[in-house]
Amino acid sequence: MGESSKPPSSSLSDLPPDVLEAYGRDLGLSIEPAAPRGEALRRIRERQELLLELDRDAMLDVVKWARIPVRRSAGKEQLAGHIAGVTQVRFDGLSDRGLHVLALLHGVDARGDDPRELIEKRLRRREGVWSRIKRGRRRVVGAWLAKVIEGTHADGDYRFLPEDDSAQSLTKSIEQEGVVGGIAHKLRGAADHYVKQKLDEIEIRIDRKLDEIDNRLAEWRDQEIRNRLRIVKITIIAAIVVALVSLGYDYLKGRHELVARSSPPVASAPGADSAP
Numbered sequence: 001m002g003e004s005s006k007p008p009s010s011s012l013s014d015l016p017p018d019v020l021e022a023y024g025r026d027l028g029l030s031i032e033p034a035a036p037r038g039e040a041l042r043r044i045r046e047r048q049e050l051l052l053e054l055d056r057d058a059m060l061d062v063v064k065w066a067r068i069p070v071r072r073s074a075g076k077e078q079l080a081g082h083i084a085g086v087t088q089v090r091f092d093g094l095s096d097r098g099l100h101v102l103a104l105l106h107g108v109d110a111r112g113d114d115p116r117e118l119i120e121k122r123l124r125r126r127e128g129v130w131s132r133i134k135r136g137r138r139r140v141v142g143a144w145l146a147k148v149i150e151g152t153h154a155d156g157d158y159r160f161l162p163e164d165d166s167a168q169s170l171t172k173s174i175e176q177e178g179v180v181g182g183i184a185h186k187l188r189g190a191a192d193h194y195v196k197q198k199l200d201e202i203e204i205r206i207d208r209k210l211d212e213i214d215n216r217l218a219e220w221r222d223q224e225i226r227n228r229l230r231i232v233k234i235t236i237i238a239a240i241v242v243a244l245v246s247l248g249y250d251y252l253k254g255r256h257e258l259v260a261r262s263s264p265p266v267a268s269a270p271g272a273d274s275a276p
Helices: 017-026 037-053 056-065 076-084 096-105 116-126 129-149 170-262
Strands: none
Touching: 017 037, 017 076, 037 076, 056 076, 056 096, 076 096, 096 116
């Protein structure tokens, strides 16, 4: 079931018959198309008044117990539509307030001071004979399929309780949801486990690849730093050599000029400048 179809801003009496019928179904009411309009309006208004009184946390208890996939932010109308479709008659694990909400949304009389056993009995009594026969047939088929699919334990070997308390056997799933629904529920659980396992493996592989990439980047970074340090070292050595050569050249040049200035000038021969 999708999101509950909220009625428009106009009053319920102004809604077309098909919209009114669809809105009633979203609230968990079984309104026949041939039902009088006044009867449909009365039942919808009663359901709206009941939802105002119900505790949303108690409705969430029923949703969790019945394993109904809904959003945590779902409104009361959407929760009521899902809870009204619950057909389970075994109420183990359901809180007292959740059992009270389940009974009220199924049209069963349940007061706050009624004992739990009485409310459960009323809910089971509401189930028809044909539904009980179908549920018994599903239980037999589910037990047989469970032996075929899940296997049996010889001599009744001791088995620990499953770590996940929410897990249920294939027999119980088929009894509650039918053969197709029970097997589909079991397959969904196996598929979810398989997907989770594969996602964990993929995550491990991704982490391993990221670690390898980090190591390679670290090696490349270290190599790059070593290469740059080598270039800087060569540059400094070359600069020192050039500076030493320049200093040597300047020293030799100054020495030569000093020697040239300290040596006496050469005298010219007598009469060399006179004319013949």
